[in-house]
Amino acid sequence: MSRTLSEIAYVRSGDKGDTVTIGVIARTHADYSAVKRSVTPDRVRALFGDWVRGPVHVYEMDNIDSVVVYMEAALGGGATRTLRLDQTGKALGNAILRLSVEPGNE
Amino acid sequence: MKDIIRLGSGSGFWGDALDPAAESLRKGRLDYLCMDYLAELTMALLQRAKLKDPQAGYIPDLAEHMRVLMPLARASGTRIVCNGGGVNPRAAGERLRKLAVELGLTGLRIAVVEGDDMIDRIDGLLAAGEPLANMETESDAFSALRGAVVAANVYTDGSGIRDALADGADVVVTGRVSDNALYVGPIMHEFGWVHDEDHADRIGAAITAGHIVECASACTGGMSSRFDEMPRMGMVGFPIVEFSRDGSFVVTKPEDTGGMVDAFTVKEHLVYEIADPANYVMPDGIADFTSLRLEEIGPDRVRVSGVRGRGLPEKLKLVIGYQDGWIGEGLVLFPWPRAYERAVKARQTLTERFERLGLVADDLLFSFVGLDTLHGPAAKDTEIPDLNEIGLRVAAKTRSRSEADKIRRACTQLWIMGPGGSAFGTPTKPRPVVAVWPTLIDRAAVTQTVTVMEA
Numbered sequence: 001m002s003r004t005l006s007e008i009a010y011v012r013s014g015d016k017g018d019t020v021t022i023g024v025i026a027r028t029h030a031d032y033s034a035v036k037r038s039v040t041p042d043r044v045r046a047l048f049g050d051w052v053r054g055p056v057h058v059y060e061m062d063n064i065d066s067v068v069v070y071m072e073a074a075l076g077g078g079a080t081r082t083l084r085l086d087q088t089g090k091a092l093g094n095a096i097l098r099l100s101v102e103p104g105n106e
Numbered sequence: 107m108k109d110i111i112r113l114g115s116g117s118g119f120w121g122d123a124l125d126p127a128a129e130s131l132r133k134g135r136l137d138y139l140c141m142d143y144l145a146e147l148t149m150a151l152l153q154r155a156k157l158k159d160p161q162a163g164y165i166p167d168l169a170e171h172m173r174v175l176m177p178l179a180r181a182s183g184t185r186i187v188c189n190g191g192g193v194n195p196r197a198a199g200e201r202l203r204k205l206a207v208e209l210g211l212t213g214l215r216i217a218v219v220e221g222d223d224m225i226d227r228i229d230g231l232l233a234a235g236e237p238l239a240n241m242e243t244e245s246d247a248f249s250a251l252r253g254a255v256v257a258a259n260v261y262t263d264g265s266g267i268r269d270a271l272a273d274g275a276d277v278v279v280t281g282r283v284s285d286n287a288l289y290v291g292p293i294m295h296e297f298g299w300v301h302d303e304d305h306a307d308r309i310g311a312a313i314t315a316g317h318i319v320e321c322a323s324a325c326t327g328g329m330s331s332r333f334d335e336m337p338r339m340g341m342v343g344f345p346i347v348e349f350s351r352d353g354s355f356v357v358t359k360p361e362d363t364g365g366m367v368d369a370f371t372v373k374e375h376l377v378y379e380i381a382d383p384a385n386y387v388m389p390d391g392i393a394d395f396t397s398l399r400l401e402e403i404g405p406d407r408v409r410v411s412g413v414r415g416r417g418l419p420e421k422l423k424l425v426i427g428y429q430d431g432w433i434g435e436g437l438v439l440f441p442w443p444r445a446y447e448r449a450v451k452a453r454q455t456l457t458e459r460f461e462r463l464g465l466v467a468d469d470l471l472f473s474f475v476g477l478d479t480l481h482g483p484a485a486k487d488t489e490i491p492d493l494n495e496i497g498l499r500v501a502a503k504t505r506s507r508s509e510a511d512k513i514r515r516a517c518t519q520l521w522i523m524g525p526g527g528s529a530f531g532t533p534t535k536p537r538p539v540v541a542v543w544p545t546l547i548d549r550a551a552v553t554q555t556v557t558v559m560e561a
Contacts (some may be wrong), residue, residue, distance in 0.1 A: 010331035010370065014379035017146075017242050017544050023377020025331075025370065049483030061383050061396050064373045070381050072242070076471075080147050081430055081541045083471040083501035086480050090329075095484035 006097035009035050013093020018078040020052075022069040022093040032065040037102040039067050047099060048074070051092075069096065108137070111296050113289055113315075113347045116175070117141035117188070118322030120148055120165055124174060126323065126344040126363070131178040133360040134346050137296070139179060140288040141188035142320050143168070149282060150427035150540040152192035153225070153257035163194030164279075169201050173209065176202075176277065180211055187267055187288050191279040193257065195220055198279045199559050206277075206561035214561040217275030219266035221554035222282040224258040224424060224547075231547060238545045241423070248426075248543065256540060257427035260547065263389035263418075265301070266554030267291025273558050282425075283389075286316025289347065290390045297351050301390065301418050308353035310393035310415015313386065315355045317393075318375050318410070319345040325357065325375040327365035338364030354411035356403070367406040389423075389549075392416040421546035430541035431468070434510030435501040436517030437475065439529045445496040448525040449474055452498050455524055459516040466509055467502040475499050503539070510536035 005024070008031040013022040024039055026032040041056040054072030061067065075089055076082035086092055114136040116127035120143040131139060143165045156163030168190040179186050191198040199218035206214040224231070232238060232248075239246040259282035268291045270278045283291075293312040299305045318325050322344045327336035336342075343363025348356040359367055376395055380386055383395040397414040440448040453472050460470075473479040475497030477490070500517065504510045514533045521530065 010374065012329060012331070012374045012378050016379055016381070017542060019242065019381075021379050021381070023374065023380075025373050025377060047484045051482040051484070057381075059382050059384070061377070063396055063398060064376060064400060066373060066377050068377050068380060068383055076469075077503075078542060080150075081433070081503065081539045083433065083435075083469055083503060084479075084482070085473070085475075085499065085501075091480035092482075092484075095481040098481075098484060 003101040004097060005035070005038055005099045005101060008101060009097065011093050011097055013089050015075055015079050015088045018073050018075050020071045020074040020089040020092055022096050024067050024069065024096060026065040029065050034101050034104065035067060036060060037104050038099050039069060039096065043099055044069055044071065044096065047095065108296065109351045110348050111137045111293065113138040113140055113292060113349060115140055115319040115322045115344045117143055118320065118324060119143065119145060120167070122322055124171055126342060128174055128178060129363060130344050130346065130360055131175060131182050131184055136182060136184040136346065138292045139175065139184050139186045140292070141186065141190065142285045142288060143188065143190045144192065144282060146425055146542050147540065149193060149259045149425070150257045153427065156193055161197050164192040164198035165190040168198055169205055172202055172205060176206060176211060176214065177209055180214065180276070185271065185276055185292070187278045187292060189280045189283055189288060191218065191281045193223055193259070193281060195279050195281045196557070199557070202277060202279065203559040203561050211561055214277065215275050216277045216279065216559045216561070217270035217273060218557045218559070219270055219278060219280040219283065219554055221266065221552060222259050222262045224260055225255070228255065228258055231551065236547050236551070241544050241546050251428045251543065254428040254430065255426055256429055258424060260422050260424040260552050261389050262422065262552060262554055263287055264291030264294055266556055268295040270556045270558070271295040273556060275558060285320040286313050286388055287390060288320070289316035293349055303417055306391060306415040306417045307413060309391045311353035311355065311413035312349065313388050313390055313393040313415070314395060314398065314410065314413045315347045315349055317386065318357055318372055319347055321375065323365060324378070325371050326359050326367055327371060330371060330374060332370065336366055340364065353413060354409065357408045357410065358406050367408055369400045369402050369408055372400060372408045372410070387419050391418055418549070420549060422549045422552055424545050424547045426543040426545065427540045428543060430539045431503060431505045432507050432510035432536045433501060433503055433539055434513030434536045435499065435534050436513050437497055437499045437531065437534070438517060438520055438524070439495055439497045440525060441527045441529070442494045443492055445493045446474070446490050448527070449496050449498045452520060452524050452528070455520065456500060456516055459519060460512065463512045463516060465502065465512045467504050469503040471501050473499050507536050
């Protein structure tokens with residue numbers, strides 16, 4: 001049974017215009033390399049399907065064992081015009097915890 | 107001359123709680139109380155209020171907040187810096203001056219910082235060769251929406267606040283300064299800093315401090331992934347920054363308050379709503395969040411050091427709000443048994459109704475509340491059990507109010523032509539959409555001014 005990111009990471013998400021940002025924080029320093037392996041632009045794009053229509057960037061923060069996911073054209077037009085109930089993407093970020101943890105050498 | 111100044115966060119958004127701000131003034135030994143009230147949408151809402159009443163356009167709650175906070179601040183020797191002036195800081199300042207007189211706060215100096223409101227300067231900017239291209243989509247089709255513009259405010263730096271404090275202000279009221287300028291301005295004033303290369307790292311640190319605490323309880327346990335571990339969140343304390351002259355700082359909160367400050371609550375907000383963490387671009391400079399170090403140095407105390415920064419960006423962000431049609435929405439709930447099947451059939455029925463009513467929509471979204479409203483396609487369909495209840499939500503973006511109202515009507519018609527057992531709340535009225543067009547302009551086009559009023 002593979003683990004999911006929900007077991008090794010915390011998350012906080014929000015918006016800037018039509019962009020959704022997701023901060024993913026490793027629970028322990030030992031988990032950080034697994035977080036980096038597991039959160040890639042391709043995996044993130046596949047997870048969100050047509051809710052994310054623009055490029056996905058992943059920035060690493062080795063100093064605080066975290067990555068920042070930056071998803072463009074991802075909020076249905078931005079907080080004020082999206083049809084989604086989660087207008088500012090606060091709930092959307094938690095979906096990233098559904099990703100399976102990519103196996104690797106710890 | 108102080109080597110450490112204490113800045114409290116007093117508000118994270120328009121609607122935030124007042125009692126923690128008052129508690130920080132009573133217990134926090136604050137030099138400054140910094141209050142953020144503004145978001146992208148807020149400016150457009152306030153601009154609409156100002157169109158109806160030239161004396162409106164600032165945060166409606168501002169005077170009631172200051173009725174509580176100004177006397178406490180005078181007693182503790184704390185200066186208040188807030189962006190509650192919205193699109194009418196001058197009217198806000200005049201209101202607060204009258205309030206100070208009413209409260210007997212004789213001699214209180216209220217400074218108004220202006221210069222962010224570009225609504226009357228858009229055509230001038232275009233004529234001067236600013237393309238006003240959308241910085242997200244790179245579209246240069248601004249002229250198509252020129253007639254629909256309702257607000258235009260540029261994110262300004264902390265220099266207006268710094269100058270207001272140098273003029274002896276006890277309360278500073280601004281418009282759309284950047285959120286962290288509410289902190290950078292006082293820090294620059296206290297330590298006599300200017301925006302030059304020599305101060306780039308320390309101003310970068312001030313920007314970082316502002317970023318961590320500007321959403322108030324968001325770094326003391328609010329919104330935390332570990333919320334279940336957070337003590338007494340109903341009595342949460344708002345954060346306090348102890349900022350040192352060398353650019354290091356400690357994030358803490360008043361004693362005997364709810365919530366928590368530890369490395370995780372600080373990390374959680376460091377990663378919030380940012381793009382490249384090595385280049386956090388703000389009007390006062392560019393901070394590198396990947397350079398800093400966090401240390402837990404005591405209960406509810408986290409030290410942040412080593413922030414590197416780069417100087418002023420050449421461009422400032424201008425957010426233009428414009429009218430962009432309407433949204434109509436509806437919600438219907440269905441009970442066990444076979445709740446999901448009823449919701450699916452109701453979706454089919456609504457689709458047929460929209461066809462019969464001739465709905466013209468730019469975009470239409472159905473979602474099942476309890477299944478996929480929040481995560482959309484990421485909430486992969488698994489086997490759905492016989493749920494206790496489920497909701498069907500529908501929303502549509504239309505050009506006109508009357509089209510949007512078809513959503514409400516069709517949902518209401520399900521009362522009888524829909525599945526048995528359907529339950530409704532109050533039908534939702536259509537709402538107007540103010541969309542935002544973010545663009546960049548030359549910072550030389552922006553000049554802040556300070557006006558001091560005395561009670």
